[in-house]
Amino acid sequence: MAQHFLLSAKARTLSLAKVFRMGEDAAYGVFCDMRWHDNDGEPICPRCGCAEAYHISTRRKFKCVGCHHQFSVTSGTIFASRKLSFTDLLAAIVLFVNGAKGMSALQASRDLDVQYKTAFVLFHKLREAMERELEGVKLDGVVEMDGAYFGGHIRPENRKEDRKDRRLAQHQTGKRQCVVVMRERGGRTLPFVVRREGDAVPMVRDHVSTLSTIHADEASSWDDLHAGWQTWRINHSLAYSEDGACTNQAESYFSRLRRMEVGTHHHIAGPYLKSYAGEAAWREDNRRVDNGGQAMKLVFGAMSSRQSRNWTGYWQRAA
Structure with missing residues (x-):
C-alpha cells in the first residue's frame, strides 16, 4: 500500500525548531525576499516605485531617494501595522499550514504565547491572502x-x-x-x-x-x-x-x-x-506541497496582498 504524502519525509521540510533557530535577522530576510523577489530582496518604494532607497540604521525601515517616503517591508501589505516579531510571524504561518484540517486561533495563541485576539486576526488575514489567490480564476476541462x-x-x-x-x-x-x-x-x-x-x-x-x-x-x-x-x-x-x-x-x-x-x-x-x-x-x-513550500507560498501571497480593510483595527471596530 502506498504511503500517504503527509506521512512521508518529503512533506516535512520546515519545522518550528528551524524557524526559531534561524533568528530574527534571517526571518526578516525571508519577508524581504518574498516582498521584493523581483529585485533580489532589495527595497522598492511602495508609493512611487523607485528602486533606490537607503536603510535607516536605527530601525528596520527604508527611505526612498525619489519621494523621501519612509516604509518598512510590511508597509501596504496584509501585515501592515504588525506588532509581532518576524520570527513569531513566520512561526505562526508554519503552525497555520501544518494543520491539515486547519489550526484554531486558541491553540496558536497558546503555542506562540500571544493573545487570542492576535491569533484570530492574524489567521483571518492569512485566509484573506488565500482567497485573493482565487480571484480571476477560470476553470476548464x-x-x-x-x-x-x-x-x-x-x-x-x-x-x-x-x-x-x-x-x-x-x-x-x-x-x-x-x-x-x-x-x-x-x-x-x-x-x-x-x-x-x-x-x-x-x-x-x-x-x-x-x-x-x-x-x-x-x-x-x-x-x-x-x-x-x-x-x-x-x-x-x-x-x-x-x-x-x-x-x-x-x-x-x-x-x-x-x-x-x-x-x-x-x-x-x-x-x-x-x-x-x-x-x-x-x-x-x-495538499501535495511540502509544509515549507506551503509556508513560503503563503508568505509570498500575504506580502503581495494589499493592506486588509476588513481586519485592520477589527477589535477596535475601526473596520
Missing part, C-alpha cells in the same frame, strides 16, 4: 460541482415530545448557508457561499469555460447546466461513481471543510464562512 450546507445549528429540546424535525424549512434558524464548490480535476478549487444550491448557477457562467464538462449530482438545482455545458449526472443514492460520472473530488473538499468545522473550529459564524471555505480550497489545492 472536467469540472465537478456540488453543494453542502453549514451553520445554523439548532439545539434539540430536552424532552422527546418537544423535539421537532430540524430538517424542515419551518424549523430552521435562517442562518444555514450553502457552500458550492467548483473543482477542476487536476486543477484549482473555487468555493462560493450562497443561500441555496441553485443560486450558484449564474456563477458557473463566469468561472467555468463553455467547453468544459461538468459533473454534478441529481439535484434539480443543476438542471439548468445542461443548457450551456456538457453535463454528466450521478445519482448518489445508487452509486458514488458510474460510467465515468462522479463528484468525488468535490466530496473530498467538503470532507476537509466539515472536519475543519466540527473537529478544529467547532463553530463557524455565517459572516466568516466564505473565509473558511477559501482556506479549505487552498489546502486542497496544495
Whole structure:
C-alpha cells in the first residue's frame, strides 16, 4: 500500500525548531525576499516605485531617494501595522499550514504565547491572502460541482415530545448557508457561499469555460447546466461513481471543510464562512506541497496582498 504524502519525509521540510533557530535577522530576510523577489530582496518604494532607497540604521525601515517616503517591508501589505516579531510571524504561518484540517486561533495563541485576539486576526488575514489567490480564476476541462450546507445549528429540546424535525424549512434558524464548490480535476478549487444550491448557477457562467464538462449530482438545482455545458449526472443514492460520472473530488473538499468545522473550529459564524471555505480550497489545492513550500507560498501571497480593510483595527471596530 502506498504511503500517504503527509506521512512521508518529503512533506516535512520546515519545522518550528528551524524557524526559531534561524533568528530574527534571517526571518526578516525571508519577508524581504518574498516582498521584493523581483529585485533580489532589495527595497522598492511602495508609493512611487523607485528602486533606490537607503536603510535607516536605527530601525528596520527604508527611505526612498525619489519621494523621501519612509516604509518598512510590511508597509501596504496584509501585515501592515504588525506588532509581532518576524520570527513569531513566520512561526505562526508554519503552525497555520501544518494543520491539515486547519489550526484554531486558541491553540496558536497558546503555542506562540500571544493573545487570542492576535491569533484570530492574524489567521483571518492569512485566509484573506488565500482567497485573493482565487480571484480571476477560470476553470476548464472536467469540472465537478456540488453543494453542502453549514451553520445554523439548532439545539434539540430536552424532552422527546418537544423535539421537532430540524430538517424542515419551518424549523430552521435562517442562518444555514450553502457552500458550492467548483473543482477542476487536476486543477484549482473555487468555493462560493450562497443561500441555496441553485443560486450558484449564474456563477458557473463566469468561472467555468463553455467547453468544459461538468459533473454534478441529481439535484434539480443543476438542471439548468445542461443548457450551456456538457453535463454528466450521478445519482448518489445508487452509486458514488458510474460510467465515468462522479463528484468525488468535490466530496473530498467538503470532507476537509466539515472536519475543519466540527473537529478544529467547532463553530463557524455565517459572516466568516466564505473565509473558511477559501482556506479549505487552498489546502486542497496544495495538499501535495511540502509544509515549507506551503509556508513560503503563503508568505509570498500575504506580502503581495494589499493592506486588509476588513481586519485592520477589527477589535477596535475601526473596520
